[in-house]
Amino acid sequence: MDFFFAVSPILLVLIGMLLFSRSGVFMSVAGWIFAGLVAWLYFQTPLSVVIGASIYGIVKAFAITFAVAFTMLMIFIMKETGALSEIVKTIRSITTNKVEQTLFIGMGFGSLATSLGVVTPALFPPVFVALGFTPLAAVAISILCYDPLTSFALLSIPIxxxxxxxxxxxxxxxxxxxxxxxxxxxxxxxxxxFLPVVSVCFALMMLYFVGKWEAVRKNLIPAVVSGLVLSLSALTMAYTKIVPVEVIGVLSGFFTMIVIYFMFRKSEKNRNKT
Structure with a gap:
């Protein structure tokens, strides 16, 4: 019962958004109020602690709020200056198909950018649409690529x-x-x-939005490899402590981009030989 009440604010937000089509802003406020009531009435948390924690959380959330706002501003500037078109052109020159683009951007560059503070659900949809993805796939992959290493997002603020x-x-x-x-x-x-399981699952979900189960079946190995490289590199750095926590996500995303690039180059060479 304690576990149910602990996760009930999250369930409330999901139900409100998925079943009743309420906005994220509305449900986030509703979830916050409900979480405060659960903490106060069920877990017997002092009301002063609930209010204090809420104020503290609002202040600390300014970092994420500013990141979202300036990401939107960055998109506008990049579009007006032609930088967005240049990025799309570069991606097309180093990737061969939509599957590689999905894993290269979603699993690799997405995790790297997220760790640096870029809000990928705001930045990436225009890029994917310009690459020829459907609007649904563009939005879905952009949201998913915010999550493979989401614990290291925004320079590891969630940790x-x-x-x-x-x-x-x-x-x-x-x-x-x-x-x-x-x-x-x-x-x-x-x-x-938990990342080896989580990251692999996100890679498979990205491919599903690209080409349904057929894309997942045909590209199962690249998806699993990209998820394992991303997660196991983070796991290794976490236990060896060879770099600060704040840059683990950046390096893991970078390693994943390199592996995906050379993995698809090798498979392309093998196809050419046959």
């Missing part, structure tokens, strides 16, 4: 912010954790354990 909130305002000290930096790394490691 570092909750850790700082738990360590700071809530003053929770897990056993064996001596400082905030160690807590962030432990939090990161626990999240990356």
């Amino acid at each position: 570092t912010l909750p850790a700082r909130v738990v360590w700071g305002p809530f003053n929770i000290r897990p056993p064996g954790i001596v400082n905030l930096e160690q807590f962030i790394w432990v939090f990161t490691q626990k999240i990356t354990i």
